[in-house]
Amino acid sequence: MADPELRKVARVVLLDPNDRILLMHGYEPDDPADSWWFTPGGGLEAGETREQAARRELAEETGITDVALGPVLWRRTCSFPFAGRRWNQDEWYFLGRTRHTATRPAALTELEQRSVTGSRWWTCEELAATHETVYPTRLAALLRTLLAEGPPVTPVVLETERV
Secondary structure, three states, X not given: OXXXXXXXXXXXXXXXXXXXXXXXXXXXXXXXXXXXXXXXEEEOOOOOOHHHHHHHHXXXXXXXXXXXXXXXXXXXXXXXXXXXXEEEEEEEEEEEEOOOOOOOOOOOOHHHHHHEEEEEEEOHHHHHHOOOOEEOOOHHHHHHXXXXXXXXXXXXXXXXXXX
């Protein structure tokens, strides 16, 4: 996972007081029919720690700043085509808790403005029942385990995903 070509990414598994998870809805800019759900987060900026990036990205994408950021739950390496290029990423997923459920993007990038349609709070049951694409894959099972057992002692390394 230390490959210097991998983009370092921080993501947030944001849960509300009812244990619903916040997911963003996005699509391929040139093909809105190619859509999926994903956790808030993004790449580190110069000099940023992963935790700082997680907080910044969450604020920019959702407007939520009052969050208790917990441990890193999962790590994943992934590779996927998006917006005309291939993205190779080393993603760390932080647990986040908030009482605030209203979202309002505060600072989307130009690419996010062209590819993100909004967000939604999901129950574990809704996530398990959906036929829509969700990343990381197996998120419903991962969330179910998190809610039943609490955060892992050390981050769980998820299978590499290549689309």
